[in-house]
Amino acid sequence: MDISLWRTLDAAANRASEGLRVIEDFVRYGQNDVFLTTELKSLRHQLDSTLQRFDRLQAITSRDTFGDVGTTVQGKLEHARSGWSDLLTANFKRLQQALRSLEEHAKLIDGEVAANFERARYLAYSLEKMVMTTVAASGVFPEVSIYVLTDGWADGQLFDTFVAQLVEAEVEVIQLRDKNLDDRTLLVRAELLRKRTAGTTTKMILNDRADLAKVSGADGVHVGQEELTVSQARSVLGIGKLVGVSTHSIDQARQAVRDGADYIGIGPTFPSGTKTFDAFPGVDLLREVAGEITLPGFAIGGIDLGNVAKVSAAGIRRVAVSGCVSKADDPGMVVRQLREKCQNM
Numbered sequence: 485m486d487i488s489l490w491r492t493l494d495a496a497a498n499r500a501s502e503g504l505r506v507i508e509d510f511v512r513y514g515q516n517d518v519f520l521t522t523e524l525k526s527l528r529h530q531l532d533s534t535l536q537r538f539d540r541l542q543a544i545t546s547r548d549t550f551g552d553v554g555t556t557v558q559g560k561l562e563h564a565r566s567g568w569s570d571l572l573t574a575n576f577k578r579l580q581q582a583l584r585s586l587e588e589h590a591k592l593i594d595g596e597v598a599a600n601f602e603r604a605r606y607l608a609y610s611l612e613k614m615v616m617t618t619v620a621a622s623g624v625f626p627e628v629s630i631y632v633l634t635d636g637w638a639d640g641q642l643f644d645t646f647v648a649q650l651v652e653a654e655v656e657v658i659q660l661r662d663k664n665l666d667d668r669t670l671l672v673r674a675e676l677l678r679k680r681t682a683g684t685t686t687k688m689i690l691n692d693r694a695d696l697a698k699v700s701g702a703d704g705v706h707v708g709q710e711e712l713t714v715s716q717a718r719s720v721l722g723i724g725k726l727v728g729v730s731t732h733s734i735d736q737a738r739q740a741v742r743d744g745a746d747y748i749g750i751g752p753t754f755p756s757g758t759k760t761f762d763a764f765p766g767v768d769l770l771r772e773v774a775g776e777i778t779l780p781g782f783a784i785g786g787i788d789l790g791n792v793a794k795v796s797a798a799g800i801r802r803v804a805v806s807g808c809v810s811k812a813d814d815p816g817m818v819v820r821q822l823r824e825k826c827q828n829m
């Protein structure tokens with residue numbers, strides 16, 4: 485094999501490994517994200533075992549770093565990164581370009597090896613989506629966040645009064661979840677919620693209905709395991725909107741990260757007066773998710789002022805509640821107390 489081909493493969497292999505290592509360090513030490521670190525590590529192992537098909541010594545022997553014309557042709561921007569997004573993007577691009585170069589040059593030697601590099605490149609594309617979405621979403625929902633689900637109440641006036649109290653208490657998210665109202669009435673409630681939350685820090689989410697979320701200008705939609713997928717919901721809503729997913733097991737939580745969800749609901753935690761369940765993954769699931777996933781996760785199901793300490797003790801300080809706030813004489817006060825209890829953990 486031509487020495488220049490060895491030299492090219494050596495340089496591309498080094499670039500791919502280095503880019504991957506920068507990203508891995510970022511999610512491992514910067515984010516403490518066990519799941520993403522594991523996914524990146526498995527790509528690194530796949531890459532290493534493919535590279536072992538080449539004679540490493542031959543590649544190193546052909547190396548000529550000082551004779552590389554590229555080392556002096558460097559853009560000014562190579563030495564500056566404007567933030568985490570720039571840093572990650574630059575290193576994902578480095579990884580993907582190097583994998584493409586490995587793939588194209590390997591085609592001259594071994595088609596099977598080239599196909600392995602192609603698979604690694606596709607994995608790198610989906611890892612980019614997972615990492616970028618997770619890091620961005622962590623900035624959208626504060627580490628302590630209160631998320632309230634509400635139905636449409638008996639009339640628009642009662643609904644509006646309730647929502648106004650929540651916004652006043654600076655609740656992070658309000659989800660409109662009503663399984664009984666007809667579409668037009670639901671849309672009128674959604675419009676009231678939009679008016680109350682516009683220009684505030686409270687995000688507005690619609691349950692189940694990506695179509696009505698789009699029409700009402702909501703900030704996002706929440707979908708369950710048997711409903712629209714994350715990408716289907718996103719294609720209805722358009723970019724820049726939030727898509728949350730319900731998860732009831734660690735595998736579903738991992739899949740939500742792979743699918744590029746902006747947050748997850750994790751539950752049911754405790755028996756709920758709002759919805760009936762046959763099984764409760766409970767605080768064990770909260771602990772499991774908290775131990776490996778940094779995509780924002782909201783514990784849900786029967787949470788109230790009496791048991792929220794168990795939720796924070798499990799490592800989750802974002803909570804989604806319905807009954808304990810909607811039945812309260814002073815909903816704003818309950819929101820503030822929930823927040824205080826989560827903050828004090």
Ligand SMILES: Cc1ncc(COP(=O)(O)OP(=O)(O)O)c(N)n1
Nearest residue numbers: 691706707708709730749782784804
């Ligand atoms: C924040 C949050 N988490 C979970 C759910 C439940 O969604 P789903 O499983 O689709 O059930 P329904 O709410 O549609 O009955 C949620 N709505 N919000």
Ligand SMILES: Cc1nc(C(=O)O)sc1CCOP(=O)(O)O
Nearest residue numbers: 751752756758785786805806807
């Ligand atoms: C709608 C819903 N989904 C859940 C899940 O675990 O997916 S628990 C739940 C009910 C949340 O209301 P409350 O705080 O009154 O129990």
Ligand SMILES: [Mg+2]
Nearest residue numbers: 692707708711
């Ligand atoms: Mg649903």
